[in-house]
Amino acid sequence: MSSNGAGKAAGYIGKGMPRAATRRLVSGRGRYVDDISLKGELHAAFLRSPRPHASFKILETTEAKAVDGVIAVLTVEDIETVCGPWQCTLANAPNLFSPPQRPLALQRVVFQGEPIAMVVAMSRAQAEDGLERIVVEYDDLPAVTSIEDAIAGEARTHAGAPSNLALEYVQSTSGVELAFDKAAHVVHQRLKFNRKTGVPLEPRGILASYDPADDAMLVHASHQMPHQLQLIIADLLDMQLNKVRVICPDVGGGFGIKMHIYPEEMAVCAATKILGRPVKYVADRIESMLSDVHAREHVVEASMAIDSDGRISALKVDDIQGLGAYSVYPRSSTAEGFSALRAMGGAYKIEQFSARLRSVLQNKVMTGQYRSVGHPVAVAITEALIEQGARARGESSIVFRKRNFVKASEMPWVSPAGGRMIDLSHYECLDKLLILSGHAELERQITVWREQGRVVGFGLASFVEFTATGAEGYGRAGVLVSSQDTVIVAMDPTGMVTVQSSAAEIGQGIQQGLAQIIADAVGLPIVSIRVNLGDTQASPHGGGAWSSRGAAITGEVAWQAGRKLRAELLSAAAAILQTEAEQLDLVEGDVIEKPSGRARMTVAELSEMIQFRPYDLPEGLRPQLTVAHGGGRGGDTFLPTNGVQAALVEIDKMSGKVVVLKHWVVEDCGRVINPLLVDEQIRGGVVQGIGEALYEHCRYTEDGQFASGTLADYLLPMAADMPDVSVAHVETPYSGSVLGAKGAGEAGACAAPAAILNAVNAALAPFGGSVDTLPISPVAVLRAMGALQGVAA
């Protein structure tokens, strides 16, 4: 607990409270981008390449222009007059190869679905009518789809490029080979991760309106970072930053998908600038599936060396990551690979580590940051190796884990993968999870079930997840992504407080969390706090929603802002009441005399006096009712959190289908601001992780055709298929902040795939088989059971 008093006041911090804002949402009163209209708005539709790789020529647009309601047909030549290309570069990886990308393709398309022309019309339907009348000639080029083909390099993703390798990175400590030479056991694991995507239920959308008289633009966008989008629009359209206003209204889910610069959004901004009228575009589901960033296409080979004492002495990892046709702008697709490497070895003290990452270009849509970026890959490979290591030693994986965990006494410890391990609770989380899941009894039950012929398995996964990325994460790469926030707290004459912040609400509940923090920091009833987010005109520049940063970064800044307001109010009250500020307290909106607990005045009375009768205040007193605080975290650029997940699965012997019977999570995100909301973040993440493990797959045919364009082809977890998820916490506050909060939003997604994979392989162990590809298909399960012997693939 901090000496600063966080959480000691009225106690909203740590209290499970519903989100005030959801009153609107349950009544259908949400306002998402497509619910907003501007007078005179036009609608855009995109002609998309049906080919994965081809040179093309637009032969004919006059017929499209003649379609009823069509206002304009725009091609790259039109767009380039107002919007430049962008290119992903990283100052700390100067060899990264990713060509410039444009709102509409120039001469060559490099993935199926890449936009090549845009029709703007009075209605979306008319715009789509126009698309059908554009005539394009394609000249096919060989397409690169699989990671293996990309590495082999016979065909090139970008015609004329030297190779498909966008980036290669290697690192090693000095004693890796020696550790493997001296190892008592070496275990090896290969895992293949297929592409998936975030599928926020609200598709990406934008409504942009350019005012030529003021050279200003108003943008409503379904996006996670209003300020990042503002900065990039201003840059690419050569506008003054403060003349671009980005509003992110209610956002129907993000999960990392809505943090990137997409061709369609930039084309819409260009179109409104060209046409001088508002232009709206909302992706339909097929467009979302094939143009939203995909994620987590990896082939990982890893080996673990274990010494004769059962300690893990070294870890070797070789990861090949598919990027798609470009490294996504501005944050880079390679961030996922680096994030996976950093999280390798997770909870364990492994001193010797070597890694090789190859990020390859393919004729597919870009991959990018998706919930728990890279971590699920690292956790799955690490935890699969842990199970193997324990099996090689003939001991329980729980014993093996506990021998190798980083101990509290060893922290802080900087792992060779680059994670600074601090304030983690591996032992407490594992012990709590074993109790929560009734593990001992469960193991007996599993034995009984197996005797009855049921195919069941229990799987564990410990994890470390890095959250709340600090400034050095992107700063050292020269990428202009803010990890800072500003919180403005303003008290009105009735004693109510309005908050503006650069955080962003995408459903995770940070709006509620900030209200609770500020209520405690100032000493006000929660109902008096109204938090506004998502508008660049209302808040100074800041980070938005990514990296589970809201509680840890914005929350900390909000606490400081609240304390400033409290100090102003108490000094003013002390002067008026002719006492010292130290003698007063502010509790639930009342100024209290400390020794007696007697209420002397309300903040409403105080605020009204300051606003309307300043002449009655003591001489020289000029209290500030609006205060701001800005900042970010200094140390611990990647703030670690930890936890353990477990799954109990059953396999249907006939179909190979995996059913998750139960899932448990114990996690440590430091100080929990609102347990009700944190638990639901965990549960939602777990179910996305179960989807990753069992269902979700962005399929491309060998020749680069996208085959998962609908929600009937791309399987999402449904209510009937999902288990209840038990969640518990260990709270080890982050020692580098007052509040002690760390990130929680991605922890569920982080380790659920690993827990499911280990559970399935535990179930398959009696058959002598195992699976090594996510999602785990029923066919792979049947094969591992020996049930498909002799059946062709």
Place this chain on the structure above:
Amino acid sequence: MNNTSLDDTIAISLSVNGTNVSARVSPRGSLVDFLRHGLGLTGSHVGCEHGVCGACNVIVEGRVVRGCLMLAVQADGAQITTIDSMSPDRYVLALQQAFYERAALQCGFCTSGMILQAAELLRRNETPTREEIRDALSGNYCRCTGYHAIVDAVQTASHALNATPSGNRLPG
């Protein structure tokens, strides 16, 4: 080919949330697009446009219908209720309260459809089990919650309804 072109409109009359509406609509327009963009009732959402996700659910003649799979012209003469209604029935009210209290929504995009679907379940089965709730809601995708809290909220609403004599309005 008949004589109707894509740009022709057809007159329809219907009742929406208790108000009579007459309009001319494009024969190719979906019911949900008409409700959202023609009438400004944006409570139902468009999530997939092929009948899988349930975000566009509306009530047509007392039954939950995918607003994206029905054409506006097919709604001619129908009674339609949407989540935007200012006088939700007791089932919807109880569910709205329970969803709010249990944090059974995050982004809220699926919530309108989810609540209408759950209300239909509670109308025919006032005491559903968790399995029955999960089955009934399996045509409604939620990408945020993982469903656990939604199942809890539907159970809570069911208990609240059973504790309240029918016809009485719950506190909203």
